[in-house]
Amino acid sequence: MIDDSQSENVLNLSRQLLVAMPGKVGGSLANTVIYVCEHTEQGALGLVINRPTDLTVGDLLKRLDLPLSLEIGARQQAPVFFGGPVQTDRGFVLHMPAQGYSSSIKLGEIALTTSRDVLQDVAVGKGPEHMLITLGYAGWGAGQLEDEMSQNAWLHVDATNHILFDMEPEKRYDAALAQLGITNPIMLTGDVGHA
Template sequence: MPSKELDLFDGSVIYVFSHNEDGAVGFIINQPSTIPFHDLVGDITEYGVSEEEAKEKTAPHLVYFGGPVNDDKGFVIHTLDKTYRSTIDKSDLRMTSSKDILIDIAKGEGPIHFMLTLGYAGWDAGQLEEEIADNVWLTVKASTDIIFKCPVSERYYRAIKLLGFDPSLLSGEAGHA
C-alpha cells in the first residue's frame, strides 16, 4: 500500500514463496539492482563455459533486490522444468540457491523462466498477518505472467489491477471499517 513514509518496501511487489505458522519468505520482483548477472556467476570455465559465452547468455537477465534479509546471497525463482541441488518446490514455482543453476543459465540450459534475486523479505510468525490486518499490504494470487513476462516497470500496476481497480485510486491513508 502507498504510505506517507517512504521505506524499503514502498511500491514493492513481493512474491510470497513460503507462508506457514513459522512465518513467511518472499522476494521483491520489481526492484532491479545494478549488478550484472555475470558478476554473480563468476568463473565457470572449469564447467566448459567460456567467460564470453557466459556473459552473452546472462547479459539479458536482470538481478533483483529480493529483500533485506541475506542480501548477499542469491536466490533463483524459476519454473518447474528444472531441479537443482538446493531446489525447494512450492506450488507453481521453485526456488534454488545453489551455484549449479547459475552454471546452467550461463550455458543457456537453465529453466525456461527464472529470476535471480539477492536477498529476501522475511516475516516472523504472525507478523505478515498483522501487517495485512493493518492495511500495510494488498494481496493477490501470484501470477507467473507478472513475475516473468511483464516489464518490471508495470508489475506494481498489473498486480493491483488483478484486484479490479486502478492503482492511482489508492491513498496513503487507511482506516478500518
C-alpha cells in the same frame, strides 16, 4: 475434540503476490511487489520482483567465477533483483520449470533454488526457461505478516507467471493492482474507516 474452525481461518499467502500499500509500507519495501514463496505459522519468506539492481546476470556469474558460454545469449543482460533486506549477500533463483537442483523448494510449477548448480547451468546456456534472480529476501517472523495485513499494509493477489517472468519490472506493481480492478494506484489509500 479438535476445533477445525481456527485452521480454516488461517491466512496462507504462499504463492501470492503482496502489493505494498502507499504510506503503510516504508523503507526498502515501499512500492514493492513481493512473491510469497512460503507462509507458515513460523513466518513468511518472499522475494521482491519489481526492484531490479544495476547488476546483471552476466556480472553475477562473472563474480562467481563461472565461465560464460556463448549460449547464454541475451540472458546475461537480465537484471538481478533486490529480493529484500534480509541476507542481501545471498542469491535466490525463482524459476520455471521446477526441475530440482541440490537446494530447491518446489512451489507448484515454480521452484526456489539457492544452490550454485542452477547458476552453473545458466552460465553454459542451459538452466530454467524462465527465471528471476534476487539478492536477499523479505522475511517475517511468526504472526508478523498477519499483523501487517490486519493494518492494511499489503494487498494480496494471485501470482501469475506472466507478471513473475515476462513483464517488465516497472509494470509489475500496476499489473498486480489491475488484478484487483485498481487501474490507478493514486486512488489507493492505507486509511480504512470503521462504522
